[in-house]
Amino acid sequence: MPYSKVTREKSKLRLALAGSSGSGKTLSALLIAYGITEDWEKIALIDTEHGRARFYANRSDLGTGEFLYQEMSAPFSPEKYIQMVQEGAETVGSDGVVIIDSFSHAWDNEGGVLDIKSEIAKRTDKTSYSAWDEAGKIQNNLVNTILSVNCHTIVTLRTKMAYAMEINDKGKTVPVKIGLAPVQRENTEYEFDIVLNIARNHIATASKDTTFLDQWQGVITPELGKSLKEWLDMGVEPEICQDCGQRILPFKGKTIQQIAEGTLRNYGRKLCGKCLAKEIKQRREAENNAVESVSG
16 A cells, blocks of 8 residues: 555544543533534433433533433443444534443443453353453444544543552552543543543543643633634545445555545445445446346
8 A cells, every 4th residue: 555645634523531420521521512513403412321411401500502312221232332322423413523421331331341241251162361352342343433433522431549559568469549540441541532531620631632732731611622623623624435424545555535536436426445345246236137137
């Protein structure tokens, strides 16, 4: 595959908000989303927290409006997350925002990946260790799906105290608190472009950033969402496959532009490599069927 000069592209927000109970994750997600869209009907929130996000709807004291909403109840399976995220993305459109509140339930709550791993480990051909291979693929597919939808995405993550085993002055190995860690698979938060940790005093701090927020901290407002939108919009609009809605990537030595222009010219729409192969196969099958029909 040939190299080519890199260009900035117009991008979608992939943001994780981590914090303990009461830190303001839900409200912060809504305010950032409104700053991006300036339209509450372009925000779809998936609520795993027993309907608590309803408390933030149309609040004049908080500056919130009537966003789109769907509650998720147990089991919190990856399949259910994927379905709701994809439905939300279709509903709000490419310039909208889907909020997953929270993504922690997909890991350690009923029906989550840890439950799935335990069920896999019960099989005679699996052990607790080998079950992670299968469960890990399910987790990776879930994360990759969330990151690939054609809209902005914000997830909230619960945090809990993390411990490390250290040797004390008496030579004994003891657990030592090392700070708060997100309730999700280790390092999952770093799959996102931005990670903001929100303290109990509602001050957010960037722990990971690929935009302009490095070393940023403060109380989250819609202005932060507006600033992020402006930054993300700087660049070339990425080419999107008109069949599957995913970004078109280089394929078999062809550049993104060559694939987009070639498929539009030959098939009437821009297609990614996977959908192009599918289209070619379907056309060949149709031609073969036509030949067989004439021969018969």
